[in-house]
Amino acid sequence: xxxxxxxxxxxxxxxxxxxxxxxxxxxxxxxxxxxxxxxxxxxxxxxxxxxxxxxxxxxxxxxxxxxxxxxxxxxxxxxxxxxxxxxxxxxxxxxxxxxxxxxxxxxxxxxxxxxxxxxxxxxxxxxxxxxxxxxxxxxxxxxxxxxxxxxxxxxxxxxxxxxxxxxxxxxxxxxxxxxxxxxxxxxxxxxxxxxxxxxxxxxxxxxxxxxxxxxxxxxxxxxxxxxxxxxxxxxxxxxxxxxxxxxxxxxxxxxxxxxxxxxxxxxxxxxxxxxxxxxxxxxxxxxxxxxxxxxxxxxxxxxxxxxxxxxxxxxxxxxxxxxxxxxxxxxxxxxxxxxxxxxxxxxxxxxxxxxxxxxxxxxxxxxxxxxxxxxxxxxxxxxxxxxxxxxxxxxxxxxxxxxxxxxxxxxxxxxxxxxxxxxxxxxxxxxxxxxxxxxxxxxxxxxxxxxxxxxxxxxxxxxxxxxxxxxxxxxxxxxxxxxxxxxxxxxxxxxxxxxxxxxxxxxxxxxxxxxxxxxxxxxxxxxxxxxxxxxxxxxxxxxxxxxxxxxxxxxxxxxxxxxxxxxxxxxxxxxxx
Numbered sequence: 175x176x177x178x179x180x181x182x183x184x185x186x187x188x189x190x191x192x193x194x195x196x197x198x199x200x201x202x203x204x205x206x207x208x209x210x211x212x213x214x215x216x217x218x219x220x221x222x223x224x225x226x227x228x229x230x231x232x233x234x235x236x237x238x239x240x241x242x243x244x245x246x247x248x249x250x251x252x253x254x255x256x257x258x259x260x261x262x263x264x265x266x267x268x269x270x271x272x273x274x275x276x277x278x279x280x281x282x283x284x285x286x287x288x289x290x291x292x293x294x295x296x297x298x299x300x301x302x303x304x305x306x307x308x309x310x311x312x313x314x315x316x317x318x319x320x321x322x323x324x325x326x327x328x329x330x331x332x333x334x335x336x337x338x339x340x341x342x343x344x345x346x347x348x349x350x351x352x353x354x355x356x357x358x359x360x361x362x363x364x365x366x367x368x369x370x371x372x373x374x375x376x377x378x379x380x381x382x383x384x385x386x387x388x389x390x391x392x393x394x395x396x397x398x399x400x401x402x403x404x405x406x407x408x409x410x411x412x413x414x415x416x417x418x419x420x421x422x423x424x425x426x427x428x429x430x431x432x433x434x435x436x437x438x439x440x441x442x443x444x445x446x447x448x449x450x451x452x453x454x455x456x457x458x459x460x461x462x463x464x465x466x467x468x469x470x471x472x473x474x475x476x477x478x479x480x481x482x483x484x485x486x487x488x489x490x491x492x493x494x495x496x497x498x499x500x501x502x503x504x505x506x507x508x509x510x511x512x513x514x515x516x517x518x519x520x521x522x523x524x525x526x527x528x529x530x531x532x533x534x535x536x537x538x539x540x541x542x543x544x545x546x547x548x549x550x551x552x553x554x555x556x557x558x559x560x561x562x563x564x565x566x567x568x569x570x571x572x573x574x575x576x577x578x579x580x581x582x583x584x585x586x587x588x589x590x591x592x593x594x595x596x597x598x599x600x601x602x603x604x605x606x607x608x609x610x611x612x613x614x615x616x617x618x619x620x621x622x623x624x625x626x627x628x629x630x631x632x633x634x635x636x637x638x639x640x641x642x643x644x645x646x647x648x649x650x651x652x653x654x655x656x657x658x659x660x661x662x663x664x665x666x667x668x669x670x671x672x673x674x675x676x677x678x679x680x681x682x683x684x685x686x687x688x689x690x691x692x693x694x695x696x697x698x699x700x701x702x703x704x705x706x707x708x709x710x711x712x713x714x715x716x717x718x719x720x721x722x723x724x725x726x727x728x729x730x731x732x733x734x735x736x737x738x739x740x741x742x743x744x745x746x747x748x749x750x751x
Contacts, residue, residue: 191218192334199338207342208239215331219324221313223293228301228309228339233259235266235309265298269310275299275329279319295320299329303336308343311335375421376700377626380725383414384632387728391639418725435576437600440471440480440529444520447484455488460495460514462488467521471529472600475576483569483580487533487593490566491516494537494590501538522599528578531595536588573597618666619643620735623653623682624698625674633669636728642666642735650677654685667694667735669722680710687717694719696734698726 191214198210208226216224227237265276276298293314301309311332316324390407393399399407448464455462473480495514502512519532570580578597585592620642624630627648634644645660647653653670654677668686672679683695695718720734 191331195335195338199342211335212239215311215328216313218331219297219313219328220316221297222315224311224313226309226311228343229270229307235259235262235270265296266310269298269300270307273300273302273307275325277320277322277325297325297328299325299332301332301336301339303340308336308339375417376724377629379414379417379421381626381628381632383418383725383727384629384636386410386414388632388635414725435475436477437472437474438477438480440473440531440597441466441468441520443477443481444484444518444531447481447488448518451485451488455492455516458492458496458514460492460516462516463518465517465519467519468529471520471522473529473576473597474600475578475597476572479572480576483572483595484531484533486566486569487595488516490593491533491535491537491590494535494539496537498536498538498589523596526599528596528598531597532592533595534585534592535590536585537590539584539589540582540591617641617643619645619660619664620667620669621645621647621653621656621665623647623650623668623670623674623679625649625671629671629698633731636731637735639728640732640735649674650679650682650685653677653682657686657689657691662689662691665691665693667696669696669698669731671698678710680714683714683717694735696720696722698722698724700724 194214195211198207198214212224212226215226216222225237226239227235230236262270265278268274269276276296278296280294282294295316296312296314297320298310298312300307301311311328313328386407390399390411393403444464444466448462452462492514495516499512499514515536517532517534519530519534521530521532522528523530566580573580573595576597578595580593580595582591582593584590617640620637622630622633622637622644623646624633625648630646630648634646637644645656645665647656650670653668657665668683668691670679670682679697683697686695697714697718697720699721700723720737722730722734
């Protein structure tokens with residue numbers, strides 16, 4: 175019935191109607207555009223009920239507008255505004271699958287599932303553009319039977335509306351892609367900022383941590399520390415370690431915009447996430463509790479992106495709790511007695527093939543009508559400006575890229591929700607190579623290169639306390655001069671920073687090896703990722719024997735110095751930064 179020989183609308187009426195549809199397209203944003211158009215259609219068709227629906231990217235039928243009376247009369251709980259492709263039945267399925275209109279005039283109400291509104295007369299027409307099905311228009315319950323001319327009239331309206339709907343859907347998709355682009359750019363900027371902050375904190379933190387241990391050791395050698403003073407040192411050391419953990423969390427987050435996959439301990443990422451957000455949530459009167467039921471949880475993926483997933487789920491839980499508080503306050507249901515709580519539980523599945531991270535809240539929960547949409551891009555139940563609708567979509571994509579999944583269920587004890595992150599357990603393949611237990615106890619001269627004087631001084635104290643001699647340099651040029659003056663074989667080890675003025679650590683290492691230096695080279699790094707180009711890092715991996723990650727301890731230095739001379743292979747650190 176879509177190909178008509180006789181127009182039921184005069185051309186001037188066609189033009190007027192088409193102009194009105196274009197006007198609605200320009201003036202109205204969001205679903206108001208569909209509401210106004212449906213009101214026009216119902217008036218033109220003298221019908222009581224109606225709806226407009228369009229097909230989304232998954233060929234589900236989204237219904238942005240339908241007559242208010244339908245909502246009022248329908249007895250279905252948690253009414254949905256989207257019909258999944260798999261759930262399309264009856265006339266809906268017939269129109270969508272055959273691309274043909276349907277006219278029904280019955281003396282008795284049509285057979286519909288219990289609770290649905292009962293109608294006797296209906297018109298369904300497909301919305302087609304260049305033979306592509308975009309959606310449907312339906313009207314129902316005209317006071318008298320629908321005639322073939324009225325069906326043709328509705329088809330003409332659908333034909334006039336088709337290019338507008340096509341343009342509207344493409345405009346919406348373009349706007350959504352812009353939002354996603356800006357969101358990605360914002361995340362990248364935040365990651366860069368986090369990397370910069372972590373880098374600036376790392377140097378003074380390394381100095382503080384090193385000298386704190388030096389002072390404690392020095393005092394202990396002079397006299398036994400009193401219990402009170404020993405407690406002070408322990409408390410100070412614990413505070414330093416807290417700062418170190420927070421910085422590590424920032425460093426992990428700084429890598430959120432990379433696609434690197436490596437093996438890491440999920441427990442560490444969970445703890446880092448909690449440290450970063452604990453105080454913020456506490457100020458919102460939300461208690462966060464962690465229940466770690468495994469000793470370690472090795473998985474393969476991207477650390478920064480995994481941390482982003484945890485942040486997204488925690489933020490959703492916080493928003494749900496705050497919404498529940500507002501609801502309680504509005505209904506006077508003892509709002510002062512309600513306390514927000516988030517429980518994280520990390521466990522191993524019964525099959526022992528995956529780790530399960532449950533994030534459980536006692537917020538307002540998810541309505542049944544939204545359960546099938548929450549992982550869709552740009553879907554949000556928050557007010558305008560409060561959410562982009564990308565958090566769960568991005569989180570789902572990240573976990574899927576790690577061969578995992580995210581599921582959710584209702585909290586059995588509260589109105590809240592439990593999100594569960596499923597990640598496969600990493601199974602390490604043994605190479606059969608055993609690390610020798612023997613330690614090289616010979617002492618010698620160590621060349622230290624760092625443009626931070628306090629770091630050089632701290633390393634000097636560390637090294638001299640274990641019987642090494644030290645020569646210092648502030649940059650790569652001075653270091654090469656020291657090698658030339660003292661002889662290339664005079665040094666047992668070179669410990670060098672990588673980012674330095676005049677000549678970087680990267681160039682120094684390559685030049686030292688080119689001149690024949692065969693001793694151990696150890697690099698000092700903040701392990702900060704600031705860009706996609708890691709060529710220099712990969713080039714020097716075969717030339718070094720280890721790395722000191724800021725902030726490091728005397729024990730870290732000792733272990734690297736005493737380790738047997740074995741060159742690092744690039745495949746041992748495929749994602750080294």
